[in-house]
Amino acid sequence: MANALEQIKSAIAGNKIMIFMKGNRNFPQCGFSAATVQIFEQLGAPYETIDVLADPEVRDQVKAFSNWPTIPQVYIDGKFVGGCDIVRELYETGELQTMVKSATGSAAAH
Amino acid sequence: MDPTEIQQMIERGLPGAVVEVQDTTGGGDHFEALVVSDKFEGKGLVERHQVVYATLGDAMRARVHALQLKTLTPAQYQNRR
Numbered sequence: 001m002a003n004a005l006e007q008i009k010s011a012i013a014g015n016k017i018m019i020f021m022k023g024n025r026n027f028p029q030c031g032f033s034a035a036t037v038q039i040f041e042q043l044g045a046p047y048e049t050i051d052v053l054a055d056p057e058v059r060d061q062v063k064a065f066s067n068w069p070t071i072p073q074v075y076i077d078g079k080f081v082g083g084c085d086i087v088r089e090l091y092e093t094g095e096l097q098t099m100v101k102s103a104t105g106s107a108a109a110h
Numbered sequence: 111m112d113p114t115e116i117q118q119m120i121e122r123g124l125p126g127a128v129v130e131v132q133d134t135t136g137g138g139d140h141f142e143a144l145v146v147s148d149k150f151e152g153k154g155l156v157e158r159h160q161v162v163y164a165t166l167g168d169a170m171r172a173r174v175h176a177l178q179l180k181t182l183t184p185a186q187y188q189n190r191r
Contacts, residue, residue: 032176063171067160068156068159068160068163069163069170069171070170070176070177080156081156082155082156082159083159084178085159085178085179085180086155086156086159089155090155
């Protein structure tokens with residue numbers, strides 16, 4: 001238990017953009033995970049992913065840790081941003097680009 | 111799960127809210143909901159979604175695979191129409 005939680009915390013702390021998803025960026029196992037990574041691909045932002053399907057404990061623990069019942073889950077700069085809907089909404093309003101830019105210090109593509 | 115059941119759970123948890131729920135795949139576990147409530151005033155998106163998830167309780171964990179959410183305040187809803 002503690003291991004999964006530690007893994008989650010250090011992934012969030014160690015990566016400016018951290019995505020907990022089903023599958024990986026090349027082979028997403030769920031449409032919502034796919035849509036989420038696609039947005040970050042479009043932004044050209046460097047991001048890291050963890051496949052929650054690979055470890056049921058990580059899957060359960062990240063839901064509890066974020067107080068969020070679904071996957072994917074996106075963290076930017078250590079802060080929980082939300083799931084697919086919120087990321088999409090923030091992308092459409094341009095807020096996501098601002099968040100990514102300030103987190104990574106690089107200009108987002110859009 | 112029936113979309114009406116989800117709609118009723120959200121309405122019970124958020125009295126006065128306008129709630130529309132659709133089954134997006136016809137399989138009874140992927141849904142899309144529009145929720146308009148004055149309880150969302152002053153709240154960010156994460157908090158708004160958490161409020162809605164809370165009304166669904168265990169159903170969200172056990173029976174619903176995905177719930178796409180659009181959360182608006184009454185003012186935002188008016189502007190959209």
